[in-house]
Amino acid sequence: MCGIVGYTGPRQASRILVEGLKRLEYRGYDSAGIAVPKDATQDEGKTLVVIKKKGKIAELRKAVPKDLPGNFGIGHTRWATHGGVTDANAHPHVDSSGKIAIVHNGIIENYIPLKEMLEKEGAIFRSETDSEVIAHLVAYHYDGDLETALKAALRHLKGTYGIAAVHADEPGRIVGARNGSPLVLGVGDGEMLLASDVTALLTYTTSVVYLNDGEVVSMTPTEFRISDRDDRAVDPEIDLVTWKLDAIEKGGFSTYMEKEIFEQPESIERALTGRMDFEYCSAKLGGLDMSKKELHAIERIRVIAAGTSWHAGLVGCQLMESVARLPGQAELASELRYRNPVVEPNSLYIAASQSGETADTLYAMREIQRRGGSVLGICNVVGSTIARESDGGIYVHSGPEIAVASTKAFTSQLAAFYLLTLSLARLHDMSHHEGERFLTDLKAIPAAVRRSLLLRDSIQEIAKRYARFGDFLFLGRGLLYPIALEGALKLKEISYIHAEGYASGEIKHGPIALISPDTPSVFLVPNDHLREKTISNMKEIKARGGPIIALAEEGDELVASIADDYIPLPKVDTRFQPFVMMPPLQLFAYFCALELGRDIDQPRNLAKSVTVE
Numbered sequence: 303m304c305g306i307v308g309y310t311g312p313r314q315a316s317r318i319l320v321e322g323l324k325r326l327e328y329r330g331y332d333s334a335g336i337a338v339p340k341d342a343t344q345d346e347g348k349t350l351v352v353i354k355k356k357g358k359i360a361e362l363r364k365a366v367p368k369d370l371p372g373n374f375g376i377g378h379t380r381w382a383t384h385g386g387v388t389d390a391n392a393h394p395h396v397d398s399s400g401k402i403a404i405v406h407n408g409i410i411e412n413y414i415p416l417k418e419m420l421e422k423e424g425a426i427f428r429s430e431t432d433s434e435v436i437a438h439l440v441a442y443h444y445d446g447d448l449e450t451a452l453k454a455a456l457r458h459l460k461g462t463y464g465i466a467a468v469h470a471d472e473p474g475r476i477v478g479a480r481n482g483s484p485l486v487l488g489v490g491d492g493e494m495l496l497a498s499d500v501t502a503l504l505t506y507t508t509s510v511v512y513l514n515d516g517e518v519v520s521m522t523p524t525e526f527r528i529s530d531r532d533d534r535a536v537d538p539e540i541d542l543v544t545w546k547l548d549a550i551e552k553g554g555f556s557t558y559m560e561k562e563i564f565e566q567p568e569s570i571e572r573a574l575t576g577r578m579d580f581e582y583c584s585a586k587l588g589g590l591d592m593s594k595k596e597l598h599a600i601e602r603i604r605v606i607a608a609g610t611s612w613h614a615g616l617v618g619c620q621l622m623e624s625v626a627r628l629p630g631q632a633e634l635a636s637e638l639r640y641r642n643p644v645v646e647p648n649s650l651y652i653a654a655s656q657s658g659e660t661a662d663t664l665y666a667m668r669e670i671q672r673r674g675g676s677v678l679g680i681c682n683v684v685g686s687t688i689a690r691e692s693d694g695g696i697y698v699h700s701g702p703e704i705a706v707a708s709t710k711a712f713t714s715q716l717a718a719f720y721l722l723t724l725s726l727a728r729l730h731d732m733s734h735h736e737g738e739r740f741l742t743d744l745k746a747i748p749a750a751v752r753r754s755l756l757l758r759d760s761i762q763e764i765a766k767r768y769a770r771f772g773d774f775l776f777l778g779r780g781l782l783y784p785i786a787l788e789g790a791l792k793l794k795e796i797s798y799i800h801a802e803g804y805a806s807g808e809i810k811h812g813p814i815a816l817i818s819p820d821t822p823s824v825f826l827v828p829n830d831h832l833r834e835k836t837i838s839n840m841k842e843i844k845a846r847g848g849p850i851i852a853l854a855e856e857g858d859e860l861v862a863s864i865a866d867d868y869i870p871l872p873k874v875d876t877r878f879q880p881f882v883m884m885p886p887l888q889l890f891a892y893f894c895a896l897e898l899g900r901d902i903d904q905p906r907n908l909a910k911s912v913t914v915e
């Protein structure tokens with residue numbers, strides 16, 4: 303949610319800032335801007351040039367002169383919270399003198415009294431944002447040192463922030479602060495960068511320092527210093543990012559989402575690699591940081607997550623119950639946090655989050671920890687806040703996911719839940735032989751997913767015929783119910799078509815009233831004892847004139863004869879059907895959105911990582 307980038311070094315800052323913002327655009331894309339010194343050299347940089355534009359980074363790029371001088375500066379891509387989408391509300395924001403510029407990610411909750419106080423002091427506000435108070439507060443405290451002034455300003459702020467600030471009179475210096483919104487420092491050779499996430503830094507360096515909440519960094523091209531708000535120095539830990547630059551490129555695909563859908567065989571493989579233990583027919587999950595005894599003592603599983611990660615958690619919890627015989631419950635993090643939750647002993651809490659930065663999930667996790675619960679993280683982004691603050695966890699290693707709609711991270715999260723289930727099942731009821739069968743099936747999943755992706759062209763053809771419908775139902779049972787929810791979410795978020803996910807058995811309790819020739823149903827047909835029940839549900843829809851698209855195992859003639867369109871899926875054991883159902887549903891949403899000419903990677907109103915509540 304909003305992206306920050308800062309650069310200081312020998313190169314032309316404006317070019318690096320705009321390029322970095324392009325990489326961060328998936329975090330927010332309603333407006334963007336940069337601030338750099340006005341003069342050609344850092345020594346002469348006594349005023350700032352601020353360029354801000356409503357719209358995508360492409361608009362900003364057009365507005366930034368190619369030869370804009372200056373070799374330090376800050377930039378921002380916005381996802382609006384306070385104040386509409388206008389040039390004036392775009393960041394950076396400057397103080398009344400125009401010498402101080404700041405960019406901010408997060409929400410300043412007490413900005414109204416601060417603004418009143420600053421206006422009385424003569425500050426001239428030019429935007430409707432909460433963020434602008436930061437620029438004026440820094441100016442209010444400025445006495446020749448930006449770091450000291452920013453620290454003083456922070457003492458007034460209530461809320462969350464990632465901030466980067468520059469002062470025209472301190473050429474080459476950038477000061478950043480973090481509280482609840484991620485910031486990472488890139489340590490280059492004679493240059494430094496600051497960004498909301500590593501994708502903006504990778505072109506220049508793989509050496510990074512993740513800032514913790516309460517920390518402030520002051521950097522010049524050749525050195526940096528991290529301290530807490532009380533000015534105590536913090537020893538920096540330099541991490542090496544293993545993501546490669548080509549992982550954040552489109553690699554020949556027209557969108558990131560299409561690329562990420564097709565990466566799934568490999569990304570699932572990566573989630574499994576080194577973790578399948580055929581000797582003991584279990585899973586090796588070193589990151590859990592728990593002894594066998596501790597794992598054995600677990601009596602129930604509680605997953606906290608949002609959106610797609612919550613759907614992965616729903617699958618994980620059902621699997622825990624049926625395979626490991628442990629009761630499981632997946633909860634929406636945004637609900638749990640404000641519910642005064644009972645934290646039971648012997649419960650294993652799992653915070654599932656692709657980005658590892660989702661505010662709802664992070665705060666729910668902290669609430670559980672505050673009450674003495676242990677929380678594992680199932681995250682994709684290495685070094686993310688949830689990954690660092692959890693008590694152990696599993697990285698899903700799906701590689702950077704840039705498209706706002708989550709695809710490969712979901713199936714990799716599933717892989718992590720399957721491994722964890724196996725490992726707990728093997729500590730309880732599951733025999734060596736059953737464990738071997740489970741592992742063998744799991745190992746075969748990347749190949750089965752690859753086969754399901756071969757359906758691309760036929761799904762595109764189906765999507766072309768259905769893209770003009772205004773409402774869809776996605777129906778599944780058992781493990782396929784969360785997949786129905788996820789299929790519906792994918793369709794609505796990228797095509798803007800209204801879609802509801804339902805448990806197939808529930809449609810007669812209300813949603814069947816929606817059925818007409820204008821409301822297609824997408825049925826996910828399991829290949830177990832629930833198949834016949836699902837077929838009965840299909841007939842109920844058919845009898846009421848509702849069009850049906852059915853995804854079922856290949857060779858299912860009965861399903862094919864009832865459905866208007868049948869998508870034949872590779873045969874896998876029922877427990878693994880979520881893996882082969884999901885890619886065709888992602889493709890269906892993708893091709894509907896393509897047909898409707900939507901902005902697939904950056905759908906309206908959304909942002910990739912939701913770092914505000």
Ligand code: M6R
Nearest residue numbers: 609610611655656657660707708
């Ligand atoms: O990064 P997280 O997994 O915590 O994100 C949670 C949701 O915001 C996310 O899954 C969202 O629903 C996606 N846009 C779904 O495609």
